Amino acid sequence: MSDFINNFWPYFIAVITIVGIVGCAFLLWFTSKIKIVSSNGDNTSGHVWDEDITEMNNPLPRWWVWLFVITIIFGFVYLALYPGLATYDGSKGWTQENQYEAEVVEANEALKPIYAKFDGMSVEALSALPMAKSIGERLYMNNCSQCHASDARGGRGFPNLTDHDWLHGGSPEKIEETIANGRNGMMPPMGAMVGSDEEIKNLANYVLSLSGSMHDAARAGLGQPKFASCAACHGADGKGNQALGAPNLTDNIWLHGAGEAAIIDRIKNGKVNQMPAQQDKLTPEQIKVLAAYIWGLSNGTDH
Amino acid sequence: MTKANSSAIKESATSPKEVVISLYKAEEKIYPRSIFGYFAKWRWVMIWLTQLFFYGVPWLEWGQRQALLFDLSAKRFYIFKLVLYPQDLIYLTAILIISALSLFLFTAIAGRLWCGYTCPQTVYTEMFLWIERKIEGDRAKRMKLDAAPMSIEKLSRKFAKHFVWIALAVWTGFTFVGYFTPIRELGMELMQFNLGTWSTFWVIFYGFATYGNAGFMREQVCKYMCPYARFQSAMFDDDTLIVTYDEERGEPRGAGSRKNTAKTESLGACIDCSLCVQVCPTGIDIREGLQYECIGCGLCVDVCNDVMDKVGEPRGLIKYTTQNALDNHWTRGEMFKRILRPRVLIYSLILTVLIVGLATSLWLRAPFKVDVIRDRSVLARLVEGGMLENVYRLQIMNATEDTHQYRLKVNGLENAKVGFKGSEKNPLITVEPADARWIVVDIEVPDGSLAAGKHKIQFEIEEVESKEVLTEKSIFLIPR
Numbered sequence: 001m002s003d004f005i006n007n008f009w010p011y012f013i014a015v016i017t018i019v020g021i022v023g024c025a026f027l028l029w030f031t032s033k034i035k036i037v038s039s040n041g042d043n044t045s046g047h048v049w050d051e052d053i054t055e056m057n058n059p060l061p062r063w064w065v066w067l068f069v070i071t072i073i074f075g076f077v078y079l080a081l082y083p084g085l086a087t088y089d090g091s092k093g094w095t096q097e098n099q100y101e102a103e104v105v106e107a108n109e110a111l112k113p114i115y116a117k118f119d120g121m122s123v124e125a126l127s128a129l130p131m132a133k134s135i136g137e138r139l140y141m142n143n144c145s146q147c148h149a150s151d152a153r154g155g156r157g158f159p160n161l162t163d164h165d166w167l168h169g170g171s172p173e174k175i176e177e178t179i180a181n182g183r184n185g186m187m188p189p190m191g192a193m194v195g196s197d198e199e200i201k202n203l204a205n206y207v208l209s210l211s212g213s214m215h216d217a218a219r220a221g222l223g224q225p226k227f228a229s230c231a232a233c234h235g236a237d238g239k240g241n242q243a244l245g246a247p248n249l250t251d252n253i254w255l256h257g258a259g260e261a262a263i264i265d266r267i268k269n270g271k272v273n274q275m276p277a278q279q280d281k282l283t284p285e286q287i288k289v290l291a292a293y294i295w296g297l298s299n300g301t302d303h
Numbered sequence: 304m305t306k307a308n309s310s311a312i313k314e315s316a317t318s319p320k321e322v323v324i325s326l327y328k329a330e331e332k333i334y335p336r337s338i339f340g341y342f343a344k345w346r347w348v349m350i351w352l353t354q355l356f357f358y359g360v361p362w363l364e365w366g367q368r369q370a371l372l373f374d375l376s377a378k379r380f381y382i383f384k385l386v387l388y389p390q391d392l393i394y395l396t397a398i399l400i401i402s403a404l405s406l407f408l409f410t411a412i413a414g415r416l417w418c419g420y421t422c423p424q425t426v427y428t429e430m431f432l433w434i435e436r437k438i439e440g441d442r443a444k445r446m447k448l449d450a451a452p453m454s455i456e457k458l459s460r461k462f463a464k465h466f467v468w469i470a471l472a473v474w475t476g477f478t479f480v481g482y483f484t485p486i487r488e489l490g491m492e493l494m495q496f497n498l499g500t501w502s503t504f505w506v507i508f509y510g511f512a513t514y515g516n517a518g519f520m521r522e523q524v525c526k527y528m529c530p531y532a533r534f535q536s537a538m539f540d541d542d543t544l545i546v547t548y549d550e551e552r553g554e555p556r557g558a559g560s561r562k563n564t565a566k567t568e569s570l571g572a573c574i575d576c577s578l579c580v581q582v583c584p585t586g587i588d589i590r591e592g593l594q595y596e597c598i599g600c601g602l603c604v605d606v607c608n609d610v611m612d613k614v615g616e617p618r619g620l621i622k623y624t625t626q627n628a629l630d631n632h633w634t635r636g637e638m639f640k641r642i643l644r645p646r647v648l649i650y651s652l653i654l655t656v657l658i659v660g661l662a663t664s665l666w667l668r669a670p671f672k673v674d675v676i677r678d679r680s681v682l683a684r685l686v687e688g689g690m691l692e693n694v695y696r697l698q699i700m701n702a703t704e705d706t707h708q709y710r711l712k713v714n715g716l717e718n719a720k721v722g723f724k725g726s727e728k729n730p731l732i733t734v735e736p737a738d739a740r741w742i743v744v745d746i747e748v749p750d751g752s753l754a755a756g757k758h759k760i761q762f763e764i765e766e767v768e769s770k771e772v773l774t775e776k777s778i779f780l781i782p783r
Contacts, residue, residue, distance in 0.1 A: 033326065034323070036324060057326070059326055059328035060328075061327070061330045061523060062330070063330070065327050145678075145680070146679075147680055149680055149694050151724075151743040151745055154684075155680060155682075156684065
């Protein structure tokens, strides 16, 4: 438990804690009675200021003192049960982490009856169910929208989930797999393989020509042979390979920026992109409902 | 008080002059005597009014739901027609300020009315005392019973008292929880012994607090815990009505007929019967003057008036009056004229302004709320058709209990295309009763049609039926 480098400090604090509590108990006992020189039993404390100002003894009710005693006992009980003294973990073995985990288990348990209704239903069927849809939407808003945007149409570097262009496959099973395990997209830097800057520029123009984007036809013609080094992943026709996560280059959808300059940069420097795995955060049932929502964005009835 | 302290003072063995005194003392139990009279009657009227409200209101229904329900888990407060969201916290602030100022006002005019007549602490103490009296008898009988050794009778009376106390306390705890959880469902669960863990905890917690405070702590709460008693002098002035003893008339006090003997002729009106001390729920002697322990219940006024009637003296030896009236021998008319003094007028003025303000603001309150949050992940993006798009999340909170439809408009951008899921088919947004709905709104402008940078825009949301409009500000970003 200790975050201290030196073992001395936890014990130092433990001693202060114990001395503090015992000190409070001692003070409580020590100040309960005073010895005074009483003149006539007039119920004053015997203290006199400015010649004639005396202090009346207005005793504290005894039950109030018991409250102090209870706090002292509470202090010791707490220190016995919970981590608080040096490296002692407390008899309950409590940590923030296992409390969090227990609460997650409890919350998932409470949610079970809701997800039980979706048991055995296919992703396609779920995507048409209004209740599953609204749960999926909330899950999406809480867990996905930070990158893919609230409307799921993504942004630069973050794929649009509402179109029919899928890097790793758009079948329900593939979407579930992507959410659960995450994805690593990796395009190696190809500059050295392609050749000079001129040759790279030619190749970029050929890539642009695949989707009918604005390009220099002469350069594209020159660049075509160089596409052989791309074809291993993106396919000879440039339509990509979902097994590898290689994007389709013919659909005019550019995840990392459109235009000649952006493509030259991709060829030269490659690109690494990552979707984090969600299976530690979400239960399999939640992932299924979420997959149904996302699948429904491009296949559902409202599109 | 003096008895306890003198017993705590012990003579020291070493020196005759040195003594050890304890700075703690065991509280003496107070056995208030029962009393009937003008103020006692008002106390019971107030007890009935406050408790009929407290125990009764959770059972009232409003449409399909409980009329007064503070649903903490759903974060909705239902107050008859009103549905309040956490965003309406300002109303709570206003109500608290109004309550505090009302307390100042009433205290300035007539002393601790709150303590004497409406404070739950004194009200429940009085109710518990009533039960105690019914089972154990009045003051003298209770004192005798407590002093007596344990017997079957004592045991059965004590048992009966605590049984009734606990029953009332549990009902109180149950009612209290019923303000936060629908009380009818709670009642069903209770009858089936199927109460949830937290409901059970809070019922027992508040039940125990009632039992402990009204049965045992009683005046100790007022004396040692409540801050109000300690700052009463800051709210009192010489024209504040207080329960007070007419020392001039009463002293020197003493027993005996006021007519017959030379010995008693010089005595004041107080016959020193000590009944005023016996009826006092905080166990003080009002003849010592205004004290912080005095809760202003007026029971000593009632009992002293009875005594004065019996001995044939005029009433009012202990009475509700002001310091000025007492010192200057004012008539009641002269005394009441001083109520209209600057302090009272200023309190009243501020209070009126606040109450009118609160009422107006509740009256004009829009029946829905809107919140706009710009998507932070996507600053701006190019989409099909050469359009530049910003994404917003719009939350519409319906603060009524009917389904409503809302129309969305965005001002501040020319050629802007506003859309949300399904907006092509139905441009109206429907929100269920007392529900909050998130809508994702996309706003597009033709790329290059606006200068790079921030553009201020306003979301205008109109409730279709009432035509009520709310406006929320946001920005539209164009990248450089």
